[in-house]
Amino acid sequence: MKNLLTIAGSDSSGGAGIQADLKTFSAHRVFGMSVITAVTAQSTRGVFAVQDIDPGVIKKQIEAVFEDIAVHGIKIGMVSQIQTIQVIAETLKQYPYKNLVVDPVMISKSGFDLLQPEAKAALISHLLPMATVLTPNLPEAEEITGMKVQNLEDMKKAAVKIHSLGPAFVLIKGGHLQGDAMDILYDGSSFTTYTTKRVATKNTHGTGCTLSSAIAANLGKGESIQVAIKHAKAYITTAIEHSFSIGRGPGPVHHFYQLYHPDS
Numbered sequence: 001m002k003n004l005l006t007i008a009g010s011d012s013s014g015g016a017g018i019q020a021d022l023k024t025f026s027a028h029r030v031f032g033m034s035v036i037t038a039v040t041a042q043s044t045r046g047v048f049a050v051q052d053i054d055p056g057v058i059k060k061q062i063e064a065v066f067e068d069i070a071v072h073g074i075k076i077g078m079v080s081q082i083q084t085i086q087v088i089a090e091t092l093k094q095y096p097y098k099n100l101v102v103d104p105v106m107i108s109k110s111g112f113d114l115l116q117p118e119a120k121a122a123l124i125s126h127l128l129p130m131a132t133v134l135t136p137n138l139p140e141a142e143e144i145t146g147m148k149v150q151n152l153e154d155m156k157k158a159a160v161k162i163h164s165l166g167p168a169f170v171l172i173k174g175g176h177l178q179g180d181a182m183d184i185l186y187d188g189s190s191f192t193t194y195t196t197k198r199v200a201t202k203n204t205h206g207t208g209c210t211l212s213s214a215i216a217a218n219l220g221k222g223e224s225i226q227v228a229i230k231h232a233k234a235y236i237t238t239a240i241e242h243s244f245s246i247g248r249g250p251g252p253v254h255h256f257y258q259l260y261h262p263d264s
């Protein structure tokens with residue numbers, strides 16, 4: 001069994017955050033573990049409150065897992081504030097961590113700041129250099145680079161700039177593009193493109209969380225970066241195709257094992 005850890009915030013509506021990550025891990029048949037950084041009061045309609053977890057408790061959660069269990073891959077999502085970022089970076093460095101996927105979560109699709117604006121610099125300086133893969137969406141790529149990122153050419157320029165900040169691989173996600181859902185991977189010398197037709201739905205809550213935890217799960221199972229992303233892209237596309245409406249806002253994507261392994 002491979003053991004995967006998510007370090008992220010809780011979404012009370014179950015579509016994003018820790019809940020999406022653990023569902024994704026289960027669908028990939030890996031054992032999911034969680035370090036909770038913040039609790040959000042959230043629904044399909046928006047985020048209504050955030051309670052950050054005490055940094056000392058975040059440290060204890062990470063230590064409790066690593067002191068006892070082999071961790072084959074990690075996904076980091078919502079990190080909320082400077083102290084949270086600092087404690088995650090400093091505590092992970094106590095261990096020989098590997099396969100670290102950092103999703104630089106900044107603003108929810110509903111427009112709420114999941115990263116305090118003053119914490120952006122800490123995210124860039126502490127977590128980007130630790131990442132095996134960084135997975136910004138277009139607005140996050142713009143925040144990190146200070147450039148406009150609106151098309152394939154911009155995505156390539158931004159990926160090169162972000163790569164210079166330390167992650168081994170940069171995957172810029174094109175969920176916010178017009179037209180096809182095209183993501184690009186930069187490995188420091190060349191680009192790989194992952195493209196699917198855009199699924200016509202408003203139910204895309206949790207797409208970024210799901211993609212990043214699927215990549216971490218696949219890396220933890222020993223897949224190469226290119227194959228891990230190819231399989232994760234197939235997983236998120238199928239999950240979006242089977243997304244559904246609950247509540248009054250954008251609904252969640254759907255996770256279940258048979259979607260990923262149709263022959264089982």
Ligand SMILES: Nc1ncnc2c1ncn2[C@@H]1O[C@H](COP(=O)(O)OP(=O)(O)O)[C@@H](O)[C@H]1O
Pocket residue numbers: 136137138173174175176181182183196197198199200201204206207208209211233236237240
């Ligand atoms: N409507 C859609 N149809 C197909 N793929 C999509 C759609 N929306 C997002 N994706 C894909 O979902 C993944 C997450 O991307 P994105 O939605 O940009 O992330 P985030 O949730 O961080 O904004 C990417 O692989 C992207 O291409």
Ligand SMILES: Cc1ncc(COP(=O)(O)OP(=O)(O)O)c(N)n1
Pocket residue numbers: 008009010011016017018040042077078105107108109110114204205206207208209210
């Ligand atoms: C607790 C929490 N973490 C992360 C997110 C952002 O999730 P994402 O997959 O980017 O989906 P949207 O918010 O864009 O729908 C979140 N909302 N909550």
